[in-house]
Amino acid sequence: MKYSMEVNKVGSRIRNIIIGIFIFLIIILAIVFFSKRDFDGEKKSKIIFIPKVVDKNNEFWTEIIEGAEFAANEFNISLEIMGPDTEDNINLQSKYILEAIEKQPDAIIISPISYTKMNIVINSIKEKNIKLIFVDSKINDTIEECFIGTDNFEEGKNLGKYISRQVDKESKVAIISHVTDSYTANERKLGVINGFGENEKYIVEVVNNANTYEKAFELTKILLEKNSEINIIIGLNLYSTIGAARAVDNLGLSNDIEIFGFDSNKEGIRYLEEDIINGIIVQRAFNMGYLGVENAYKLINNIAVEDEINSGAKLIIKQNMYEKDSEKLLFPF
Amino acid sequence: MKKKIREILSKLNSINYIMGIYFSIVVLVTISLFMTFSIYYTKETLIENSTDNNVQLVKQVSNSIDGYIRQMEMVMQLLLDNTDVNYFFYGNKDEEVELRIKNIISSIMNSNKEIYCVTLIDKNRDYIVNDGTLVLNDYNNFTNTEWFKNAIDSEFYQFKISSSHVQNAIKGDYKWVITISRKIIDPVTNEMIGIIFMDLNYDVISNLCQEIELGKRGYVYIVNNNMEIIYHPQQKLLLSCIKEELIEEILEINDKSLFDKSDGNKKIYVKYTSINTDWTTIGVSYVEEFIKNQNKLFLEYILLALVLLLSSLLIAWIFADKISRPIKKLKKSIEEVQGENIAQYKPQNEGSTEIISLSNSFKKMLIRIEDLMKQIIKEQKEKRISEMKALQSQINPHFLYNTLYSIIWMVEVDNNDDAILMISSLAKLFRQAIGNSNIYVSISQEIEYTQNYLIIQKMRYRDKIDFEIDVDDEINNAQIIKLILQPIVENALYHGLKYKKSKGLIKIIGYRRKNDVILEVNDNGVGIEEERLKNIFNIKSEANSNGVGLENIQTRLKLTYGEKYGIKIFSIINIGTTVIIKIPYEIFNGGK
Numbered sequence: 001m002k003y004s005m006e007v008n009k010v011g012s013r014i015r016n017i018i019i020g021i022f023i024f025l026i027i028i029l030a031i032v033f034f035s036k037r038d039f040d041g042e043k044k045s046k047i048i049f050i051p052k053v054v055d056k057n058n059e060f061w062t063e064i065i066e067g068a069e070f071a072a073n074e075f076n077i078s079l080e081i082m083g084p085d086t087e088d089n090i091n092l093q094s095k096y097i098l099e100a101i102e103k104q105p106d107a108i109i110i111s112p113i114s115y116t117k118m119n120i121v122i123n124s125i126k127e128k129n130i131k132l133i134f135v136d137s138k139i140n141d142t143i144e145e146c147f148i149g150t151d152n153f154e155e156g157k158n159l160g161k162y163i164s165r166q167v168d169k170e171s172k173v174a175i176i177s178h179v180t181d182s183y184t185a186n187e188r189k190l191g192v193i194n195g196f197g198e199n200e201k202y203i204v205e206v207v208n209n210a211n212t213y214e215k216a217f218e219l220t221k222i223l224l225e226k227n228s229e230i231n232i233i234i235g236l237n238l239y240s241t242i243g244a245a246r247a248v249d250n251l252g253l254s255n256d257i258e259i260f261g262f263d264s265n266k267e268g269i270r271y272l273e274e275d276i277i278n279g280i281i282v283q284r285a286f287n288m289g290y291l292g293v294e295n296a297y298k299l300i301n302n303i304a305v306e307d308e309i310n311s312g313a314k315l316i317i318k319q320n321m322y323e324k325d326s327e328k329l330l331f332p333f
Numbered sequence: 334m335k336k337k338i339r340e341i342l343s344k345l346n347s348i349n350y351i352m353g354i355y356f357s358i359v360v361l362v363t364i365s366l367f368m369t370f371s372i373y374y375t376k377e378t379l380i381e382n383s384t385d386n387n388v389q390l391v392k393q394v395s396n397s398i399d400g401y402i403r404q405m406e407m408v409m410q411l412l413l414d415n416t417d418v419n420y421f422f423y424g425n426k427d428e429e430v431e432l433r434i435k436n437i438i439s440s441i442m443n444s445n446k447e448i449y450c451v452t453l454i455d456k457n458r459d460y461i462v463n464d465g466t467l468v469l470n471d472y473n474n475f476t477n478t479e480w481f482k483n484a485i486d487s488e489f490y491q492f493k494i495s496s497s498h499v500q501n502a503i504k505g506d507y508k509w510v511i512t513i514s515r516k517i518i519d520p521v522t523n524e525m526i527g528i529i530f531m532d533l534n535y536d537v538i539s540n541l542c543q544e545i546e547l548g549k550r551g552y553v554y555i556v557n558n559n560m561e562i563i564y565h566p567q568q569k570l571l572l573s574c575i576k577e578e579l580i581e582e583i584l585e586i587n588d589k590s591l592f593d594k595s596d597g598n599k600k601i602y603v604k605y606t607s608i609n610t611d612w613t614t615i616g617v618s619y620v621e622e623f624i625k626n627q628n629k630l631f632l633e634y635i636l637l638a639l640v641l642l643l644s645s646l647l648i649a650w651i652f653a654d655k656i657s658r659p660i661k662k663l664k665k666s667i668e669e670v671q672g673e674n675i676a677q678y679k680p681q682n683e684g685s686t687e688i689i690s691l692s693n694s695f696k697k698m699l700i701r702i703e704d705l706m707k708q709i710i711k712e713q714k715e716k717r718i719s720e721m722k723a724l725q726s727q728i729n730p731h732f733l734y735n736t737l738y739s740i741i742w743m744v745e746v747d748n749n750d751d752a753i754l755m756i757s758s759l760a761k762l763f764r765q766a767i768g769n770s771n772i773y774v775s776i777s778q779e780i781e782y783t784q785n786y787l788i789i790q791k792m793r794y795r796d797k798i799d800f801e802i803d804v805d806d807e808i809n810n811a812q813i814i815k816l817i818l819q820p821i822v823e824n825a826l827y828h829g830l831k832y833k834k835s836k837g838l839i840k841i842i843g844y845r846r847k848n849d850v851i852l853e854v855n856d857n858g859v860g861i862e863e864e865r866l867k868n869i870f871n872i873k874s875e876a877n878s879n880g881v882g883l884e885n886i887q888t889r890l891k892l893t894y895g896e897k898y899g900i901k902i903f904s905i906i907n908i909g910t911t912v913i914i915k916i917p918y919e920i921f922n923g924g925k
Contacts (some may be wrong), residue, residue, distance in 0.1 A: 015654065022647040029640045067569075074550065270505060286569045312573050322478065322499065328572050331499045331507050333539065 045300045046078045046105040047293060050096050052113050052137070054083040057213075059265035060238045060285050063332070064135065067289025068109070075297045080105070087239065088179050088211040090114050094121045107131035107296040112139050115183040131299045135292040137183035145299050148291045148309045150283045152187035153194070155262075155313045156236075159281050160195020162315060163232060163260055167199045173232040174205035174223055176216060176240040188236045188262065205230065216243020217250075224251065235261030238268075241280065245271045264316065264330055272318055282329050283313040348657040349650065356649035357642065364638045372634060380601065383548075383618060384590045387603045390545050391616040394553055395607045397541050401447055402610055405513050405531050406492050408441055408448070412529065413517070422517050422527035424457045431461060439464035449510050450500055450532040456525070462502055484514035484528050491515070494610055496561045500532050509535035511563070538564050551618035556580050558611045583615050592620075659684025663692055670699060721772060721814070721889060739793050755792055758785040775921035776843060776850065777809040783818045783841065790826060796836060798826065804843035804852075811850045812921035814893050817886055821854050821900070821912050824883065829858020829910050849898075850918050857909040866904055890916065 072079035084092035210216035235241030241261025271277040288311040480495035495512040510532035517527040554565040599620035680692040743752035830837030904910040
């Protein structure tokens, strides 16, 4: 009898322990359940975009930034833009890069001002395991995960070919380029020259560092003073193209000189209409910005991306500027 | 392995586990069904509701745009009804008229900020644009434009609406607009005399569309009959083919909504076509936003199910325990009743009614068993008693004959005294043997019986037998079962003294020792051999004077008084034999 009584006690103790464990488990689960209701763990990716310049008068870069912001909104990314106010300020851009690295974003998108002089600082992005995407321009070291931009050489070539068709032995062509060792400047220049083919001999001048509207204006004026036979001017970016056009207009030489170039704004459109500018390669800036952020997002989420993406461009002339496609490219909404 | 499985299975057969398992299965099935329906129904309902909501929103947008356009058409009508305007259309050039017209236009534009540009063109291709103060774009040749050509193609009274395009009429200003145009026809000649254009700010439309919230990622877009996009928030991307949008499919469906998954995201499209403009407004929303964090919801449901399941297991266990414990208790108390503890068995009052009544029934059964057992014992006892009675009332016929013959011989030789003695002894013998139906007699009675026997035998075997009886007074009233002493004495005579050549002596002693009565029968006969002595109680059928052998005596003594009592025999060859009878001391109370 005594033995069975003891067994009873033990049995009843075990029973109570098991009940206790059950209740404990239930309480834990209930807590987890109710606390999870508030949990909305959506971690936003963080991307920093460092363009060549942040200038609201430069519609090209403004469009790129718009495209980037559009994509950031779509993919729910936290996007920060930081960039120098002039397109030749390598030091400032480098400083911004270092600042950006400190902030430890998931990715950095950058349009490096210099093709050759920024390798060290750009490499330090990679050292911190931050995803690196180049937009519009790159450097002479292939360390980025992805490059989005216009096929500058090809477009330059297209423009060169187009111009070359109307070149004759009287032609004297000047190229007005921007930052000397800028990737885009060089590619486009080489493209244009290539597009000229044999007519390359008619290219007589190359002006560099027309990095702002004002500088381009001045340099063009100086150029024309120096060589009044120039009758074709090719600008390689927005500053140089518009600056040159302004100068030509200012000097009243628009009937004698044809201007071609890259990128457009309202002023440029007017010049197109008024035959001051005769043809522009308009890049799909919005797309460039959009694709930059989109591919950064993909990289962050370990989705494969292509190494190089051509964001596209179109040669716009007066005759086609009001076509549907051209309209949408030229005129912001 | 199989054995282990069997072991486990048999363990699981207990009430606890059975109830627990069944209960859990029921709960699990119920919860699963509930969960599935809930999730499915929730999702379906959400999608339904959101879709309906979207249809309303899209309709709203469409109606708002229609409103603007109608407004413009009314304004246009106002202008057309104006005589000055008509005057102008007929190609009349009058500065005052034109000034008045420009004023009207000016006030119209002041009160309708959505109107970007009003252009009147007369039959001579002279035109008025807005209030005439703006510098026009010389390079604008709108007569080449598509929308101009469309307007020319239109019917009289028909307002033509263009898709979105850039208006470059004003110098230095390039605005996206929607153009409404109307051809003016001379009712008499049916010739075209002019056109009126009114440009609606594209902003108006894009703002309307962007205001609508279709979730965080949802959007609205507008297409026209020719599947051209009037407005789309991602127009630029569509243009360069970075993105694609469904247009044809949407226009074709008859249902109010379309479900599409082509770019990996589940989307719902709703549309509404305006009757006035032939534009279709389409709303796109992302399904995953309705079911925000569907995975999270699913996880929550699973957690809930787990909680419910654990709770149900616990309840099932406690519940089963409540039933099985009283049963176990009952089982244990039944096991403890192993024959000995019937009286100690208490029916339990713990458990369900069935268990309690079971316990009571068990107690009743035990009582009945007890009664039956008692009855059996009683019957067995009675059987023994009647057996014993039967035995004890026997008298050996041979002894009778021989004794009677002895009496006859005595009478024949005129030995009357001896004859009388023998007859009276015999009579006494008879009386005790036959007349007394009791099992028990007193010691003195048994002694007397034996004495009578011995008297007769002594008379028959003169000079061969002598006897002495020495019994304490103390035990005279003690009780003994009948027919113990005399057969032993008879044995002593026929087995001990018979073969002795000289005179034999039988001594009978009786005394009390503590709580026992001891009777000793001693003879100085030939004794019993060791071998025979060993098995003496096993020899059954020794035919004595009344068929009562030693074995019978021993059995009866032990049955009546217990194993401790009975007879013991000691013997030495040629010396003698002593038989010791031990019984408990009990007072003889008249017979039982």
